[in-house]
Amino acid sequence: MTNTETTPDVRTGKEILRIAVRRNRSAMAGGTLLMGSYQAAETAVPILLGAIVEFALRGGQLSSLGLALLGLGLVMATVSYSWRFGMRILQKANTTEAHRWRVAVADRGLQPVARDVELKSGEVLTVATEDADQTADIIEVVPLLIASLVSITIAGVVLAVISVPLGVTVFAGTAAILTVLSFMSRRIGASTQVQQAKVARAGAKVSDLIAGLRPLHGFGGSYQAFQAYRRVSDEARKQSVVVARVNGVYAGTALALNSLLAAAVTLWAGWLTFDGQISIGQLVTAVGLAQFLIEPLKLFSEMPKYVMIARASADRMALVLAAPPRMTPGVEEPGPDGGLEVEAVRHGSLRGVSFSVQPGELVAVAAYQPQAAADLAAVLSVDVPPATYSGVVRVGERELARLTVDSVRKHLLVNPAHHEVFAGTLRDNVDPSGTSTLVDEAVNAAMLTDVVALHAEGLDYAVRDRGANLSGGQRQRLSLARALAADPEILVLHDPTTAVDAVTELLIARNVASLRRGRTTVVITSSPALLDVADRVVVLDGGLVTSQGTHRELLGRDAEYQLAVAR
CATH class of the missing domain: 1.20.1560.10 (ABC transporter type 1, transmembrane domain)
Structure with missing residues (x-):
């Protein structure tokens, strides 16, 4: 049909x-x-x-x-x-x-x-x-x-x-x-x-x-x-x-x-x-x-x-x-470089945010205000139509508003903080399309192996509606594994480790950095472990980018950053 x-x-x-x-x-x-x-x-x-x-x-x-x-x-x-x-x-x-x-x-x-x-x-x-x-x-x-x-x-x-x-x-x-x-x-x-x-x-x-x-x-x-x-x-x-x-x-x-x-x-x-x-x-x-x-x-x-x-x-x-369109998708395709650029974006609590992510770079965005993190994730996921905010988001040097829906889905994936889980099996949730070649690697990277090992069915373990038979941390790791298994050219993770313990968080951070090496990745987070493995940290305060550098450089020179992210 x-x-x-x-x-x-x-x-x-x-x-x-x-x-x-x-x-x-x-x-x-x-x-x-x-x-x-x-x-x-x-x-x-x-x-x-x-x-x-x-x-x-x-x-x-x-x-x-x-x-x-x-x-x-x-x-x-x-x-x-x-x-x-x-x-x-x-x-x-x-x-x-x-x-x-x-x-x-x-x-x-x-x-x-x-x-x-x-x-x-x-x-x-x-x-x-x-x-x-x-x-x-x-x-x-x-x-x-x-x-x-x-x-x-x-x-x-x-x-x-x-x-x-x-x-x-x-x-x-x-x-x-x-x-x-x-x-x-x-x-x-x-x-x-x-x-x-x-x-x-x-x-x-x-x-x-x-x-x-x-x-x-x-x-x-x-x-x-x-x-x-x-x-x-x-x-x-x-x-x-x-x-x-x-x-x-x-x-x-x-x-x-x-x-x-x-x-x-x-x-x-x-x-x-x-x-x-x-x-x-x-x-x-x-x-x-x-x-x-x-x-x-x-x-x-x-x-x-x-x-x-x-x-x-x-x-x-x-x-x-017959609902009126929120936006009219474009007809262009992203360029081959796979980079991401945010230029002077104003939306909600964002007051002219500008930063860029080079192809293959892992960048962490440390937003001091949770609403700013949510607004940035909404803009990048196209949950907010480009026509409703000022500024430009570019994917592969092409404006997001000019790209086709299929090309946006293919090149850019934003994994939300609310980590949706569906009825089915663990495997269905990790690889809904059944086409991923990174299922095992994604499960290991997200530290979901303990959930798989806990049940005789392994990845075929049945998950109830909305993940009712999983804990909050297990649902979050399952959602992260799904995002990693999709292996998009640009992956944006919004608070992927807030429901796990510090040791698991550290292991996940290292695994994500290793699995995504050579692929463009943005992590919106305040987790020290994720900030530390990032190639660069972009600090977002008051709706503006106030500082950039490695996690350790920012810890050494920025007392406010140290206070905001140190646990």
Whole structure:
């Protein structure tokens, strides 16, 4: 599946529905034909029964009766097989289309420099699952709507042949029912959209709670966090009750109106028979069609509701897929030297930071203020679009803003301080792409060997969601191993050893320097061990570069530096 298929350029929910219908038109046409055949065959059953009764009452031949029964058997076979294969086609298309939109939302959410979505990760997850499924339901809704219309039309025409008022009653009653229900379906769509938003917010809240469970336990905030989630969840529950109530009223109204129409046709046909205007066989046909009409009328009357739900879900997907771009990636590639240059960058607490890293050099940035370190890491990782700050960042002598997304990912990797860990195995976390040739070296350099040796499975040891079965230090070392295994031309590490002991930190510092020898590396840190192995230390104070030199040179001449980094 190509990227253009998974991330179509859409702006509204209507466009999403049109795209879904357009690329499934063949499946929908086949499904409509088969489901129309199913409804037509079902409509033919009461017609044939009425003809058989009429034939028997008039004393027809037994052979002719046998042919009529054979025809009824063929009609029933058509009912069975057309339904089976029609629904198979439609459900396969529905499932495939839902998958496409799930991938589209996930693909857009994974674009770090391309889109800015005003939704939390938990909400995006809901959009990529529930909303994608409900949007794809339009693939089934339209064919079923047409098929139901076919059966209602056939029934109305046959009844009109028996008696014109009966046919007029069916068509007029259907129009009246749909008029009433169309107004009600709008309320359902609006209520469903609110419900989906509140459920998504509840999902986002519980996602945040799970991510912060350890610190919440640490300062005793678990109960307050639970109460906050309970309030959000209760809002979602109340809205779900509103939607269920509206749906219940809608379904009850539809059933009552459909039953009323069927009863009116049945009573009218009975009166016409009593008055001698139609025969007994025609009465059987009319009564059978009246009873049969309840099901297609029910299906037909429910379609506006499903259309509105699909539209509401498509509108929510459009929030992600049509979000305005944070920045427009460039078209250039970095130069071959692999150096990094930061020139007069002003962002957040940074007040004109300038320094350069030569190809193959290991440079440590000692930021006295943690916020300055975080702001610098955000700029280098392109988490902050270049257009929103002044100054220039160059990779391989090319401005970062002019580089393609793929080239930035290939040449520059910023390993964040929050060290994300994913469900899977240790190996999956160290080498997610399965292509690294430095897995063992990265594991050794990050001092992750004790974690591997602790379990019989080794690197195949299963890691729980968010690394719940690992300690903070183990998660940090696992994240560091992943960054080292990626072996980018330029690697930026932000506080990679804050959760390990001093001895392990010293070993990691030496290992990183050895493994990254000849590769450009920047370490944003206050760790003496990492500062000591760096070729050069850049001191960042008050948002400016105030000093540069080796760690030992700075210790000898700069009392403020000595006070800031000495432990």
